[in-house]
Amino acid sequence: MNFKPDEKNIRSLLKSGCQFVIPRFQREYSWDKKNYQEFFEDMMNNLVASNGTISDDQYFLGTMLFVGNFAEKPDKPIEVVDGQQRLTTITILFSVLSDRFRELGEDTLSKQLFNYIMTTDDNGEEVRVLQSKSSYPYFVYYIQDREKQIKTEPSTEEENCIQETYEFFLQQTSENSLKKLLKKRMGDDIVNSISYVDILKALRDQVLDCTFISIAAGDKDQANRIFAILNAKGKRLAYIDLIKNKIFEELKDGVNGTFAEECWNDIKTTLNSGSETVGMATFFRHYWISKYKRCNASVLYDSFNKTIVKNETLYRNFLEDLLLNAKNYMKIINPRREDYNNRKEYFWLVQSLSTMNKTFNVVQTRIALLALYDIKERNLVSTDQFKKAILTIENFHFAFTAVCSMRTNNLETIYSRFAIALRKCTNKSDTSRVIDEKLIIPLNKLYPSYDVFVVKFKELFFTKKDEPTNVKCKYAIYKLNCFLSGKDVFEDDGSIEHILSETSGDHALNIGNLILLEGKINGDAGQKSYVEKIPYYQKSQYAWVKKFIKANKDWDESMFEGRAERLAAVYYKEILKRELPKGNMIRVEDVV
Structure with missing residues (x-):
């Protein structure tokens, strides 16, 4: 070495x-x-x-x-x-x-x-x-x-x-x-x-x-x-080692032994094949609670012994299914357009998976996503229902996790119950019902109220410095731009523009002062005043920018908070599909 x-x-x-x-x-x-x-x-x-x-x-x-x-x-x-x-x-x-x-x-x-x-x-x-x-x-x-x-x-x-x-x-x-x-x-x-x-x-x-x-x-x-x-000496065996030993004890002879070793190695190679890798223990637990039963790692070995009968055929089938799910798991945490032959109808999926994994940094979602991939491969879910389920999860975690930083111990339970029920579906009608009853309704009960959401949304900001809050603010701006342009996929040439120059102070970092603009135009506009930027904005092909300059002949700091609140209201109503409080008559046009 x-x-x-x-x-x-x-x-x-x-x-x-x-x-x-x-x-x-x-x-x-x-x-x-x-x-x-x-x-x-x-x-x-x-x-x-x-x-x-x-x-x-x-x-x-x-x-x-x-x-x-x-x-x-x-x-x-x-x-x-x-x-x-x-x-x-x-x-x-x-x-x-x-x-x-x-x-x-x-x-x-x-x-x-x-x-x-x-x-x-x-x-x-x-x-x-x-x-x-x-x-x-x-x-x-x-x-x-x-x-x-x-x-x-x-x-x-x-x-x-x-x-x-x-x-x-x-x-x-x-x-x-x-x-x-x-x-x-x-x-x-x-x-x-x-x-x-x-x-x-x-x-x-x-x-x-x-x-x-x-x-x-x-x-x-x-x-x-x-x-x-x-670490060779004195190392205590983890549950994944015990499960492996149990399987290999049964599949130890001849063809079975070769199959078990090759399959296990294929799983490990798969889990280490992407830019984002994952340990066997983490993957195995997510797989287990997505298909069989939610349990802590400390009792997973016992759960395996009670659930999977010791039998050559069953153990072989189990390893084959484990490998299939490992491949899907890597598609989930390392989403690439190439995995779907660069077909445009799947660009939204790659974007959504990337958002959950990298922008929101949530891992519990993988439990549900594994099950969704399983029924998709078995042709038990329509394209519309598949998309509906995944976007439901993405939108929920934007509000719940990214914006409001809310916490609950129930999410893993919700995703596990949903995944196990989903895998048992035998037709598309059952699948549609389970998505509504086991996923959408439970998540809706956990959604932050509008009052909580708008306060936290208005705190979002974007700076050129390395700040963890940048990614969720950037995501919100890209998502709003998609909504206003009627698209599913983020603009490839977009960049975050501070309407009032970032150099004017920290107040200019607020989401109320942000819009999406083509990168080249953004660079050309530089640190100019708003009035001086208007001729550059007029070159933009983005519908949002066109609406903004039409509605705003001038721009100053006093307008930030009101616009941030309008953005929050439109996001909550139109993108998250949540009801606004009575009396809030926000319109899509107000998003500018």
């Missing part, structure tokens, strides 16, 4: 100019109090003091495994294969220390430390040093935003772990807690002579100077082989 071990420290790693990505299929952040408390105490116990000063000492963090080339720097992100728990914990601790410095009025120290969390690319745009797909966007808002402008509550076990780790570090880094911990080892006189700021700086340096062995592999397969070697 071709890989290069190298000794690094945390300072050089986080200042390397590289972005580090924790893929969704990697283990979620799961350190409990025992883990992060031990890490924190190790850092504190390694500090040394003398003559009124405090400093750090050498500490070894072990091995970290990556996929990528550090020499390429910003060109390609580095994937973290082993080390995500430590790097996430360090990022959380740095966020806490940055907050502590800021509380003390040490804004320069706060900003400098935050540079290990957020850095800038060659264009001067802010980017996150560590990117976690499974905890996005919670990790961004709660840990990687120095201003913490967007308040959000944890909704998953991983997000709870992140919050608990942050709160633990926050409590432990108070002046009283730090000095109390140090006094146990150094004595009162020594600790009392050291300032609180100096203790925080020493803790910062202790983490930054931690060393580790960095192993950079050339590709994922190589990294997985290295990871298997590093």
